[in-house]
Amino acid sequence: MPELPEVETIRRTLAGHVTGKRIIDIDLLWPGAVRGWQEHNFRDIVKGRQIEEIERRAKYLLIRLDQGWTLIAHMRMTGRLLYFLQATPPERHTHLIMTLDHGHLHFADQRKFGRILAIPTKEIPIWPSLAILGPEPLAAEFTVDVLAERLTGKKTNLKAKLLDQTVLAGLGNIYADESMFRAGLLPERPANSLTSEEMRRLHQAIQAVLRAGIESMGTSFRDYRDANGEKGSFQEFLQVYGRGDQPCRRCGQHLEKQKIAGRTTVFCRHCQH
DNA sequence: CCTTATGCCTGAATGC
DNA sequence: TGCATTCAGGCATAAG
Known part of the structure; x- marks a missing residue:
């Protein structure tokens, strides 16, 4: 998608x-x-x-x-x-x-x-x-302070906020889950509960995951093709998306699959806190 | 302000 | 094997 x-x-x-x-x-x-x-x-x-x-x-x-x-x-x-x-x-x-x-x-x-x-x-x-769109996550203006500002006072879970295009624009289910895994943050965390260190990790993770996704020409989990009809390859590097009930690539524990903010969400309770 | 539900769609996966 | 149901999910919109 x-x-x-x-x-x-x-x-x-x-x-x-x-x-x-x-x-x-x-x-x-x-x-x-x-x-x-x-x-x-x-x-x-x-x-x-x-x-x-x-x-x-x-x-x-x-x-x-x-x-x-x-x-x-x-x-x-x-x-x-x-x-x-x-x-x-x-x-x-x-x-x-x-x-x-x-x-x-x-x-x-x-x-x-x-x-x-x-x-x-x-x-x-x-x-x-x-x-209504929020900031472009790969633009220079999207600093950790901007992210923090947009999450302050939001007690909604982090997953919902990352999918909310008015908070920041461009994440969908795949890159939201991958970002939270990289940041070591549970999707059910209230968005306003992040420490400044966690906020820094989240900001870093979002940018790293998106850059890696572009580098791989996108994720062809099923339907996606580029303008030349070619598949991307980021599906080979997914840590959590589409891997519910499989072992975590990092720690080997069972990956949980849960509906959060109305979407299937996969995460590792051992690696994410 | 917030959350949840629904409609839009088709095909793959799952259930019985 | 076959038929019916569920699921996938971005986003607009409505309802609670």
């Missing part, structure tokens, strides 16, 4: 292929992929536009077009943005095909949760889903 490292990898693998290319045709196989009023206008808005730049904000891809339009793409669970140099028969669950003046961009999504919206660029800063 594309989280920050996966979306960043899609951005990087896509940028070289499509930056500067022009969208010459749109084939909308499932109108729900662009949703609402856009179903009627998406084609008119996007056809003929040139792709100027691809940015990322949290788990969102921002595809800047000319003439004041931006595509906001979110993969949610199973979305894929795939680039093909040659015209290629669409794989199953392909909902949108953008024919470029050089190559083809397919949006496919088995679960149909993902979306691509066309938004006027000037409205991007006030677009609600983006405006």
